[in-house]
Amino acid sequence: MEKDPSDNDLLAKWLSDELSAEDKNRLEENRELKDLKAVINDIDTWSLRSMDTSSRIEALKPRLVKSKVISIGTWMRLAASVALLVTAFYIGNYFLNSEVIIETGVAEKKEVKLPDGTIINLDARSSLSYSKRNWTDERKVAISGQVFLDVTSGDSFTVNTEKGVISVLGTEFNVFVNEDDFKVDCYEGIVEVQSNGQKVKLIQNQKVVLKDGKLESTKVKEQSPSWIKGFSSYDQAKLSVVMTDLEKYYPVELTLPAKYSDLKYTGRVTHNSLKDALRSVFTTMEIEYVVNTDGKVDFK
Amino acid sequence: MSQSSSICEEQVYNHIYHEQAEKLRNYLYYKCGDLDKSEDLVQDAFVKLWNKCAEIIHEKAIGFLFTVANNLFIDQVRSQKVELRFEKSQYPQNNTDDPFFQLRTEEFRLQIETAISNLPDGQREAFLLNRIDKLTYKEIATRLGISQTAVEKRISKALLKLNENIQELKKYKI
Numbered sequence: 001m002e003k004d005p006s007d008n009d010l011l012a013k014w015l016s017d018e019l020s021a022e023d024k025n026r027l028e029e030n031r032e033l034k035d036l037k038a039v040i041n042d043i044d045t046w047s048l049r050s051m052d053t054s055s056r057i058e059a060l061k062p063r064l065v066k067s068k069v070i071s072i073g074t075w076m077r078l079a080a081s082v083a084l085l086v087t088a089f090y091i092g093n094y095f096l097n098s099e100v101i102i103e104t105g106v107a108e109k110k111e112v113k114l115p116d117g118t119i120i121n122l123d124a125r126s127s128l129s130y131s132k133r134n135w136t137d138e139r140k141v142a143i144s145g146q147v148f149l150d151v152t153s154g155d156s157f158t159v160n161t162e163k164g165v166i167s168v169l170g171t172e173f174n175v176f177v178n179e180d181d182f183k184v185d186c187y188e189g190i191v192e193v194q195s196n197g198q199k200v201k202l203i204q205n206q207k208v209v210l211k212d213g214k215l216e217s218t219k220v221k222e223q224s225p226s227w228i229k230g231f232s233s234y235d236q237a238k239l240s241v242v243m244t245d246l247e248k249y250y251p252v253e254l255t256l257p258a259k260y261s262d263l264k265y266t267g268r269v270t271h272n273s274l275k276d277a278l279r280s281v282f283t284t285m286e287i288e289y290v291v292n293t294d295g296k297v298d299f300k
Numbered sequence: 301m302s303q304s305s306s307i308c309e310e311q312v313y314n315h316i317y318h319e320q321a322e323k324l325r326n327y328l329y330y331k332c333g334d335l336d337k338s339e340d341l342v343q344d345a346f347v348k349l350w351n352k353c354a355e356i357i358h359e360k361a362i363g364f365l366f367t368v369a370n371n372l373f374i375d376q377v378r379s380q381k382v383e384l385r386f387e388k389s390q391y392p393q394n395n396t397d398d399p400f401f402q403l404r405t406e407e408f409r410l411q412i413e414t415a416i417s418n419l420p421d422g423q424r425e426a427f428l429l430n431r432i433d434k435l436t437y438k439e440i441a442t443r444l445g446i447s448q449t450a451v452e453k454r455i456s457k458a459l460l461k462l463n464e465n466i467q468e469l470k471k472y473k474i
Contacts, residue, residue, distance in 0.1 A: 008456060008457075008460055009452075009453065009456050010456070011455070011456040011459040011460060012437070012451075012452035012453070012455040012456040012459070013452065015430075015455065015459060016436075016437065032463055032466070032467055033463075035400070035403060035463075035466050035467070035470070036459065036462065036463045036466060038400040038403050039403055039412060039462065039466055040431065042388075042403070042404065042409065042412075043412070043416075043431050043432075044431055045388065045389050046386035046387065046388050046431075046432060047386060047387050047432065048326055048329065048335065048386060048387065048432065049335070049387065050322065051321060051322040051325055051339065053317060053318045053321050053322065054318075056317075056321065056339070056342075056343070057314060057317045057318070057321075059343070060317075060343055060346060060347070063343070063347050064347065064350045065350075065351075140375075158375070160375060162371075165374055165375060194374065
């Protein structure tokens with residue numbers, strides 16, 4: 001429209017009347033802007049049917065857990081009743097939606113079989129939820145943490161996570177999601193991953209990682225994830241990352257001195273023996289440690 | 301630390317609902333073209349806000365609602381093309397005293413509606429939030445989680461496209 005391309009960028013400011021008189025006059029030399037303004041003036045009068053918020057919020061009330069509504073007040077009271085709320089929420093949710101929620105804590109692993117025969121393995125500190133009632137209509141689960149899925153073939157199967165959506169048709173794949181990371185490994189079949197407005201299709205032996213908001217694909221060498229076999233494999237991983245994993249698989253507290261946290265570790269760490277795990281990480285790096293009876297590990 | 305109003309308090313939560321629900325619904329409508337589905341998604345988003353009410357401070361509630369609604373929206377399989385329809389005031393037709401009468405015919409307005417529906421998602425949402433919901437560029441930036449400059453870019457592009465469409469339609473009529 002304009003000979004000068006940067007004038008096009010000024011259109012938004014022209015619309016909100018934030019241009020200098022000089023810029024405004026220059027832009028408005030173009031007669032087409034008169035038509036545009038007339039159309040915009042019309043659009044400004046358009047509307048959508050109004051929303052009856054009073055009745056809609058009333059309709060919403062049953063879905064807001066009752067015990068929470070009662071528990072108004074100071075933060076202290078809220079903290080004290082959190083345990084009660086969590087239980088009430090799960091029970092209420094179950095009866096209202098037939099929603100199944102499965103969680104693992106530290107050092108826990110669970111295998112879950114879904115109504116269609118799909119098997120899901122949960123790593124430590126992970127969760128899985130799905131609605132039993134809707135299972136015949138559509139297969140949809142929500143997960144957090146790390147899970148490995150072996151999906152029976154059939155209609156689409158969808159996995160929802162905070163960082164993205166994964167759709168599959170009969171495959172084996174691994175999903176890892178937490179505050180900082182989102183990774184999907186495909187071991188068999190075809191997996192479609194959606195995150196941040198991007199879509200990537202994975203086939204056997206491909207994986208995708210969310211880095212700086214972009215989905216990056218690479219290859220996977222193993223046939224199935226190592227955590228299923230009971231160990232973690234590291235290749236030049238920062239010690240701080242290894243610490244986080246150790247605290248996930250064992251009920252310990254590791255306060256690693258800052259001077260060690262950037263050291264790199266290569267090797268395998270078992271999930272089945274704390275003694276062996278600590279030995280394989282720290283003895284090879286010549287870091288002395290002491291395991292206390294309360295589960296805290298101190299370093300020199 | 302002073303106790304700012306908590307979303308877990310019914311009064312505060314209700315207030316947020318009355319203030320933001322319709323804007324959120326409209327935003328979702330601009331994305332999918334289905335008013336009922338949009339209202340359902342609004343309800344889902346507000347349930348999520350309630351469930352996390354202890355973790356979200358009042359000031360962050362609006363951003364949270366729009367982000368959650370966006371994520372819920374991504375879950376839906378979008379099968380049909382977006383076709384937006386608005387309620388419009390009536391203009392007296394063929395009033396030749398109006399220099400822009402050609403642009404006010406029922407037919408033309410429907411074409412403009414289609415042109416808006418065909419805009420790329422981001423541009424369409426930003427443009428309509430500004431013109432229909434009367435949100436400032438700054439307010440739109442907060443809701444969509446982007447910079448104000450990014451909002452202005454989207455709106456400028458939308459205006460450019462609309463201008464093209466208007467000129468094309470005018471030529472066709474003549």
